Amino acid sequence: DGGITQSPKYLFRKEGQNVTLSCEQNLNHDAMYWYRQDPGQGLRLIYYSQIVNDFQKGDIAEGYSVSREKKESFPLTVTSAQKNPTAFYLCASSTGQDYNTEAFFGQGTRLTVV
């Protein structure tokens, strides 16, 4: 089955550590996105990539980094510079090649600072 896989489902980070969230898709989509979800805030865009080896900052990119070395993969690193990383993180992908355009989402990663 085609879809988006995020791992791990739950992640715990100590103060000062970097952690990487995984996102893999087998939908052959060109574009991939990372969103952060906090209570009452909706989904806010962290980074997105429209093509391999290229990515753009979203609205809340500070303290995060990404790479897009393969079409299928778009990992997100939460660095120690992110002062409030506890949140739910969603990865999504989309294609502009079909008039039935929509974004497909992974199941999310819950990150907690301990």
Add this chain to the structure above:
Amino acid sequence: AQTVTQSQPEMSVQEAETVTLSCTYDTSENNYYLFWYKQPPSRQMILVIRQEAYKQQNATENRFSVNFQKAAKSFSLKISDSQLGDTAMYFCAFMKDSGNTPLVFGKGTRLSVIA
């Protein structure tokens, strides 16, 4: 920049009744897509319905329909015959015409269906 506003943080409805969730947006684009996504307690985002801005006809998907008013930049979701499984967060979202651009989300409406 585009913005999406959902003015109802929480709503409730009796089972089998009809409820309407509001959404307004702001954009200077002429062609775009609008979406309603559902996020149940599992937190998986599920597409409920999609509307292309160039289509005048309102989209429908079984019990779900929209009232798309392009000039007013309004995109409300109507849920008919509400079911307990409709209990979820509902997000309104905007996407530019290219299809490879990020969705812009509203802050969501928490809907509770009461037996």
